[in-house]
Amino acid sequence: MDFETTLHVASELAGAIWVTLALAAATLPLGFVLAGIATWARASRHGFLRAIASAYVLAFRSTPLLVQIFVLYYGLSQFTWLRQSPAWILLREPFACAVIAMSLCSGAYTAEVMRGGLAAVPKGAIEAARALGLSPLKVFLLVTAPIAVRRALPAYSNEIVVTLKATSLASTITVMELTGVAKDLMSETFAVIQVFCMVAAIYLIINSALIFGLRLLEIYLAPPHERPLRRQRGRNRKAEARPADA
Amino acid sequence: MNGKWTERLAAVALAAVFATPVSAEDLPEVRIGTDGGYLPWTSMTPAGELTGFDIELAKLVCERMQRNCRFTAQPWEGQIPALEQGKYDILVGGISITPERQKRLAFTQSYGNLPINFAAAKSSDLNGKSSWSELKKALIGKTIGVQSGTQSQKFIDNELKGDVDVRLYDNQDSLNLDLLAGRIDAALAGRSPWIALTGSSQGETVEILSPNLDFEQFDYLGVGVGGLMRKETEELRKAWDVALCQLKKDGEVTRISQQWFGFDISTKADPKICGE
Numbered sequence: 001m002d003f004e005t006t007l008h009v010a011s012e013l014a015g016a017i018w019v020t021l022a023l024a025a026a027t028l029p030l031g032f033v034l035a036g037i038a039t040w041a042r043a044s045r046h047g048f049l050r051a052i053a054s055a056y057v058l059a060f061r062s063t064p065l066l067v068q069i070f071v072l073y074y075g076l077s078q079f080t081w082l083r084q085s086p087a088w089i090l091l092r093e094p095f096a097c098a099v100i101a102m103s104l105c106s107g108a109y110t111a112e113v114m115r116g117g118l119a120a121v122p123k124g125a126i127e128a129a130r131a132l133g134l135s136p137l138k139v140f141l142l143v144t145a146p147i148a149v150r151r152a153l154p155a156y157s158n159e160i161v162v163t164l165k166a167t168s169l170a171s172t173i174t175v176m177e178l179t180g181v182a183k184d185l186m187s188e189t190f191a192v193i194q195v196f197c198m199v200a201a202i203y204l205i206i207n208s209a210l211i212f213g214l215r216l217l218e219i220y221l222a223p224p225h226e227r228p229l230r231r232q233r234g235r236n237r238k239a240e241a242r243p244a245d246a
Numbered sequence: 247m248n249g250k251w252t253e254r255l256a257a258v259a260l261a262a263v264f265a266t267p268v269s270a271e272d273l274p275e276v277r278i279g280t281d282g283g284y285l286p287w288t289s290m291t292p293a294g295e296l297t298g299f300d301i302e303l304a305k306l307v308c309e310r311m312q313r314n315c316r317f318t319a320q321p322w323e324g325q326i327p328a329l330e331q332g333k334y335d336i337l338v339g340g341i342s343i344t345p346e347r348q349k350r351l352a353f354t355q356s357y358g359n360l361p362i363n364f365a366a367a368k369s370s371d372l373n374g375k376s377s378w379s380e381l382k383k384a385l386i387g388k389t390i391g392v393q394s395g396t397q398s399q400k401f402i403d404n405e406l407k408g409d410v411d412v413r414l415y416d417n418q419d420s421l422n423l424d425l426l427a428g429r430i431d432a433a434l435a436g437r438s439p440w441i442a443l444t445g446s447s448q449g450e451t452v453e454i455l456s457p458n459l460d461f462e463q464f465d466y467l468g469v470g471v472g473g474l475m476r477k478e479t480e481e482l483r484k485a486w487d488v489a490l491c492q493l494k495k496d497g498e499v500t501r502i503s504q505q506w507f508g509f510d511i512s513t514k515a516d517p518k519i520c521g522e
Contacts, residue, residue, distance in 0.1 A: 092428075
């Protein structure tokens with residue numbers, strides 16, 4: 001690949017990074033909200049709500065995302081009544097379809113992450129808070145949520161990375177994100193290895209930054225006694241150094 | 247009586263020997279690779295037999311060359327590597343002659359050329375344009391779908407880039423679905439998939455837009471389809487070309503084209519190969 005082609009490929013890919021990031025940025029909050037609703041419904045007193053939420057999580061965790069995207073995009077467009085309904089304004093757009101399908105899928109996985117986080121909250125802590133006379137909302141905000149978030153964050157950061165990579169499937173429904181642009185560039189330049197190595201490098205850089213940021217957040221949120229040992233080791237070294245100085 | 251019987255047997259045996267073309271006995275059979283899933287060029291009957299425009303034409307070529315031929319179906323993606331490894335002697339099945347392919351491999355002369363056409367809903371305002379410039383004006387600002395990596399995509403890149411919103415599809419079926427659903431205003435592809443679509447029951451709301459776009463007006467669209475071979479099998483290529491010259495002159499290419507496409511896609515005999 002000569003210099004001019006490399007530049008052309010690089011600039012095309014750079015433009016597509018924003019589409020990939022926009023997909024992930026739209027999907028993750030929506031998925032989080034869906035997961036919150038599903039988690040709330042699964043803990044509900046009403047068996048009906050619990051059943052619906054469990055069915056949702058089961059269905060979207062057990063089917064491939066690609067199939068979900070195809071059903072939503074190509075499947076639903078088969079129905080004339082749907083094409084004449086107001087929902088078509090949204091479902092007509094490939095980008096919206098990709099975001100809806102990925103949010104539904106991400107929501108199901110995130111609901112499981114939330115369930116794991118909540119299950120890790122010690123019963124004793126909640127009972128103690130109740131015994132102190134805190135309202136249910138305060139118990140949730142001050143005790144349950146902080147502990148659950150800390151426990152769930154490593155699993156949720158995994159979900160964020162997976163979602164970013166899953167955006168590559170949006171190219172199958174004509175959303176030209178990184179992988180879609182790469183496929184197009186490949187048939188244009190025939191430089192298969194170079195183009196896809198560049199794409200892989202871009203994903204790697206984005207995800208490394210995300211993983212690093214989330215790791216910092218984990219450390220920030222951890223209570224002092226659970227923080228990684230590095231700082232303490234530093235302190236110990238100082239403590240050891242002092243007597244030698246003296 | 248006895249003598250006559252042996253004479254007769256000898257005569258029959260001799261006749262049998264001379265009836266079989268000598269060359270077919272001498273030369274190894276020609277191994278032909280084809281996709282088998284690309285109507286009307288090459289396809290497979292439910293019984294598992296290959297059929298289609300290219301298959302019938304190749305059979306006629308083999309007849310004229312007096313060679314035995316064996317057809318093998320293999321998906322298009324793997325065909326060029328298999329040809330380069332020597333698994334096949336020639337590939338047929340609507341293969342466009344392109345400069346990129348000509349760098350590494352050799353083509354027979356072109357034997358067919360399909361124009362590319364836009365297709366749109368019958369209710370759209372794109373119908374009934376008589377020239378490309380008229381249609382182009384009507385297309386500006388519209389959303390247009392095209393299969394990636396095709397001549398049609400090249401056409402849009404050359405003629406309409408920046409003026410229209412382009413959507414790229416992996417295959418013709420997805421393109422058809424979105425055209426029928428109305429997500430795209432128009433779609434561009436070779437004429438044959440549109441004939442298949444507009445002829446089907448779901449496709450009756452769609453029509454093929456005039457004018458036909460072909461290499462006479464847009465030379466980068468290429469000279470059509472040909473048989474693809476390795477560069478070193480020069481002799482087979484010459485024999486194949488000579489047979490194609492005869493078949494074109496006899497009107498055989500036109501005849502099977504009418505049968506499979508409903509119109510004539512045959513290209514004129516190449517004067518450099520066939521002579522005047």
